[in-house]
Amino acid sequence: MAKGHGQHKVGWDFFGAELKIRREAAGFTQQDLGTRVFCSGSYIGQFETGIRKPQLDVAERIDAVLKTDGFFARMCRELIDSSPYEHYFAEAAYLEGLADTIREYAPLFVPGLVQTEAYARAVFLAGQPHLTDDEIDTRVAARLERQRLLDDPTKPLLWLVLDENVIRRRVGGAAVMSEQLTRVAALTRKRRITMQVLSIHVGVPAVGAMLSLMTFKDAPPLAYSEAAHSGNLLDDPARVTGLERAYDLVRAHALPPDASLTLIESVAEEYANEH
Template identity: 55%
Template sequence: MPGSKPLDPSSSPRAMLGAELRHQRVQARLTQGELGRPLFVSGSFIGQLESGTRRMQPEYATYFDETFKTNGYFLRNCEALKTSKYPDHFAEAAEAEAIATVIKEYAPLLIPGLLQTEGYARAVFRAYNPTAVEETIEELITARLERANLLKHPTKPMVWTVLDEAVLRRPVGGPAVMAEALRHVARLIRKHRIIVQVLPLSAGAHAALEGTLKLMAFDDAPPLAYLQSMGSGRLLDDPATVARHELTYDLVGASALSPETSLALLESVAEDYEHAEQQP
């Protein structure tokens, strides 16, 4: 059968695997919901597997091979796709981010990875891994900077970030690193590549006090929400849960400064860091 060949890893393998799943499901005259029910997953989750926005897990692949009599095709290729340059808790979110059409993020502690400079990323990873060899740190930095290639397209994905004012005030890497990092974000804003708002400390209590929130939308799949905490993360697809987090993001944005005022604050704080660096 055509689907029995291993996937070519250089040719969007997850999308190819998803396309084969869709083909087999349609051939079997099953709806997405019917296919997902024995796995205790929603039809929308099956749709995300078919579109390549979710990573296929071995237990799902085994079930698909048994259901469609595909002689281990899904499991073989699922195992081949397991390697990732990102930590396990973030790998699936990073892969979804790469094909998202809209990315919205509330960042309470750090400049988001997509917007980081090399110096800022280095300071973050060294703080996370104080005894790691330099080669490990360099690999982490390279992977993070490669994610920023998404921003080379002039308009897609649409990136809208709300930065807590604490992100601006925390001198990650020292004044010179912070000045460079904030200037980098400001340049992306002035190029009309990203939208950024700052949530001022004076806003007090707000809807996202519990932590980081990333929302991703896609052309051909339901939206996802990603919640991250120390050394762990959860990618969520339940429609009601995602809708609740979308409301949270909207409430945070409503409490934040306007994009224009936020840019002025970013550049003002960057200037303060530059002056601090010049002090003897």
Template identity: 55%
Template sequence: MANASRQAAWEFWGAELKRRREEAGLTQEALGRRVFVSGGYIGQFEQAIRKPQLDVAVRIDEVLQTDGFFERTWRKLIDDKRYPDYFAGAAELEPLATKICEFEPMIVPGLLQTPSYAQSLLLGGNPLATDEYIEDKVRGRLDRAVILKDASRPVYWAVLHEAALRVPVGSPSVMAEQLEHIARLTHERKILLQVLPFAAGAHPVIGKSLRLMEFEDAPPTVYTEGLYSGTLLDDPAVVKRVQQDYDLLRAAALSPEASRALIESAAEDHRRCVSTT
């Protein structure tokens, strides 16, 4: 589904929510209390500014007695086969973000991956997959990365653990190309990137992938990911705590200049492995 038609469909979803809420005699605040979100969120759902999580859509059906309408429509709209079900909601939010901050402990984030790196990573987790399946998933990641090329691109600030520079994904040439790509993006001032070195030691969020997204007309959201699972969090207290954790990560990380030097040095190390094989 093209972006424009998908947005129009979400606008229909929101208009139906408003119509059925009013038919039930509920204000936005009243419905919000019953489905455990704020009344402001209900308003944003109705205006298609923000997309609800699946559990919220299910509770809306229960409160408004709509026989699964909002859940079924949600699943159809969010069902983009390029992405796992648990990530689809976060992928929908990315193009709307004004700022994206993320931390990855072991791999390069999807928005920064080269085609060869993405392919190697996907093949590692899906050794029996068809070429068509892998190509479709790679295309999905490259499509997402377009937001970093737009003139109106969001501020993008990533912190990578040094392990992401060292742990091989694919061949040494794939790793070298990937790290050179990241260094080039920092040189072109398209992204801000810091590396959390091994010397920084342990940190409470090490081992956890997390992403903070800020928006023009909506509250910030946190996305965290585990094994075949992902969660969007928008509780203000939780988001504030994650923001504090991310600030501590940035404080412990190398400066952007020192990080670029380490990335370029790691790329050279991988290149030397290529030349000796």
């Protein structure tokens, strides 16, 4: 499986390789170790192959069981701290680069994977005005780096549902919005993404926050939901299934792709005519 962008990919590969070596030296199967650290044996296998990375508390339990004197916790902490993303988003960013499909509902802002530099900068400046220019530059660069996964012409399949409020909210002003919506339209016309708009006349959407659903070739699906300065990565099958159904309801109530594209281009032109 191809590795994700924006993470220390070799580091997580090394983590997995060392975990396998030390697990086998201790005489444990993947299931044995999983039982002792309160996760499944298949998760241990995914850690070892780099498909997934463990949370810090799991790494600490692995150290305790394998008697590795904090080795895995220290490595995990270093890799997490070295991520250019907020701690709550770091794993989701890593997993985006591994996903076969990404389906996202955006209630507030254009999704980071398709943001322009100017739009991303306006979002960071508005949300974190206390940051220095260098810190803003670092965050913008990390966001643009994530978008490299769209360089592949077919993978991941990216399906976006934008709340109409997203295209009406003047992030950065008319010129920034015109450029941003033109980019979304261009990616749609190139058939690199599928995009729908959820009309403001729909009422209460089935999903109340930003939601990203990811599927993988050789791992279970995941959901990531984000609110203000916090995020949750969910892998419980029942919860993921419920969120998939909610997303399907949002998609069913959204405008069809052709009508959505027409609306996006119309609003982009409105913004363009203002300057």
